Amino acid sequence: MSKFFKRSESKNKVTAKTGAQSRACAAFIVNAIENGQSFNTAFAHFCMKLELDDRDKAFVSEIVYGTLRHRRLLNKSLEPLLEHKIQKRHSVVKSLLLCAMYQLIFMRTPPHAVVSATVSACALCQVRSFVSMVNAILRRFLREGGALTHSLDDAVEFSFPDWLYKRISADYGDKTKDILINSNEHAPLFLRVLTDRISLEDYLKELDRHDIDYALNRYGNSCVEILQPLPHDAIPLFKEGMVTIQDLSAQLAAPLLNISDNLKVLDTCAAPGGKSAHILSLGKNINLTAIDIDESRLKSTQQTLDRLKLKAELKVMDAKDLSSFEDESFDRILVDAPCSGTGVIRRHPDIKWLRRDKDIESLCQIQKDILNEAFKKLKTGGILLYTTCSILKCENEEQIKDFVKGHDNARFVPVSFDDTECDYKQVLPSAHGGDGFFYARVTKI
Numbered sequence: 209m210s211k212f213f214k215r216s217e218s219k220n221k222v223t224a225k226t227g228a229q230s231r232a233c234a235a236f237i238v239n240a241i242e243n244g245q246s247f248n249t250a251f252a253h254f255c256m257k258l259e260l261d262d263r264d265k266a267f268v269s270e271i272v273y274g275t276l277r278h279r280r281l282l283n284k285s286l287e288p289l290l291e292h293k294i295q296k297r298h299s300v301v302k303s304l305l306l307c308a309m310y311q312l313i314f315m316r317t318p319p320h321a322v323v324s325a326t327v328s329a330c331a332l333c334q335v336r337s338f339v340s341m342v343n344a345i346l347r348r349f350l351r352e353g354g355a356l357t358h359s360l361d362d363a364v365e366f367s368f369p370d371w372l373y374k375r376i377s378a379d380y381g382d383k384t385k386d387i388l389i390n391s392n393e394h395a396p397l398f399l400r401v402l403t404d405r406i407s408l409e410d411y412l413k414e415l416d417r418h419d420i421d422y423a424l425n426r427y428g429n430s431c432v433e434i435l436q437p438l439p440h441d442a443i444p445l446f447k448e449g450m451v452t453i454q455d456l457s458a459q460l461a462a463p464l465l466n467i468s469d470n471l472k473v474l475d476t477c478a479a480p481g482g483k484s485a486h487i488l489s490l491g492k493n494i495n496l497t498a499i500d501i502d503e504s505r506l507k508s509t510q511q512t513l514d515r516l517k518l519k520a521e522l523k524v525m526d527a528k529d530l531s532s533f534e535d536e537s538f539d540r541i542l543v544d545a546p547c548s549g550t551g552v553i554r555r556h557p558d559i560k561w562l563r564r565d566k567d568i569e570s571l572c573q574i575q576k577d578i579l580n581e582a583f584k585k586l587k588t589g590g591i592l593l594y595t596t597c598s599i600l601k602c603e604n605e606e607q608i609k610d611f612v613k614g615h616d617n618a619r620f621v622p623v624s625f626d627d628t629e630c631d632y633k634q635v636l637p638s639a640h641g642g643d644g645f646f647y648a649r650v651t652k653i
């Protein structure tokens with residue numbers, strides 16, 4: 209356990225009670241996600257309901273993320289142990305068992321602790337009548353070796369829904385397995401140092417002073433990877449606004465806008481504000497309008513900008529209708545479009561179970577509508593940057609190629625990666641260390 213999760217002496221023991229509460233909380237969250245709730249909503253709700261402290265929350269989040277990462281394989285290992293099908297109204301029992309198996313196999317938590325806390329959690333989950341069944345299944349699982357039952361089907365082995373597996377393999381062929389493996393990794397913590405306020409060198413000295421392990425990455429010149437668990441409030445100079453949390457791939461987006469001083473910039477899908485903040489750091493006197501359709505998410509953009517002491521005009525607005533702005537009035541436009549999130553599954557494994565195949569078509573239509581509308585607002589000679597955190601070609605290269613084909617006055621502005629220039633760039637999860645991401649920029653002639 210990291211030194212940043214220190215507790216007072218009296219609270220330092222994980223009692224049977226807190227152990228059961230954490231297991232109940234994890235099972236409730238997994239169950240809620242299976243029923244369509246997002247991780248963030250379910251996590252906030254159940255952690256509050258079960259009155260968990262920060263250390264318990266970290267433990268719960270590890271169990272939930274891990275269980276979601278390996279859900280299909282855990283399920284395959286659980287199924288032969290179930291003598292009767294668990295009814296839908298008792299589905300939390302299945303979540304309790306899957307979470308317990310994840311702890312036994314992947315976290316190597318002592319078996320007696322997992323079994324006794326999971327059994328006690330039945331009462332908290334209001335499935336007391338399942339106590340002996342849960343106890344018997346977990347003990348049998350351990351007696352029979354406590355190992356996973358593997359599958360020759362990669363969708364099961366790497367726990368991806370069939371529809372998504374099919375789409376990834378149609379797009380990537382023999383690269384598919386690597387993509388699935390990398391998407392099941394734990395995502396690293398990347399910081400972006402605001403180098404207009406503190407040099408990278410000086411910030412690294414700060415990390416050394418706090419004895420924090422880090423690594424640099426040749427792709428981002430203000431990017432530092434932190435090699436140990438570190439809550440936000442333990443990140444040196446975070447509160448002071450000298451540094452922010454942003455994945456490496458996300459950090460590579462804003463510089464592609466070629467920002468210089470005094471430009472008028474529109475960020476069409478801005479929340480929670482990571483790239484808006486980056487744009488503002490790249491020039492002086494940038495006139496940035498940041499819009500988002502989601503009011504609550506736009507509030508988090510304001511918080512991001514406040515912490516970093518940056519200013520932009522924020523508006524709740526649907527980017528499919530930008531008629532309140534004059535045509536050809538922006539020098540730079542960022543369309544960081546709503547997407548499937550298939551490039552960030554290692555960071556948000558709930559995406560695998562929340563997304564549906566039919567969502568992809570509607571997302572593609574929204575992306576197309578936003579691109580068409582945003583391009584009207586771009587000045588001649590300006591740059592529009594289209595990015596997504598998806599790896600699906602229909603959202604990325606097919607989308608932008610169709611766009612350029614459909615606009616006589618649009619031209620690609622090539623992007624350069626690994627010393628190679630291309631009209632657009634697809635980065636796969638972990639390929640450079642960062643998330644899966646897509647970048648393409650166009651200009652108006």
Ligand SMILES: C[S@@+](CC[C@H](N)C(=O)[O-])C[C@H]1O[C@@H](n2cnc3c(N)ncnc32)[C@H](O)[C@@H]1O
Nearest residue numbers: 477478479480481482483501502526527544546
């Ligand atoms: C990938 S996130 C943007 C991340 C953000 N650019 C950043 O760097 O922090 C996509 C955003 O698009 C917003 N969005 C979805 N549909 C939209 C629409 N029609 N108009 C404007 N924003 C939209 C979502 O609310 C979400 O905040």
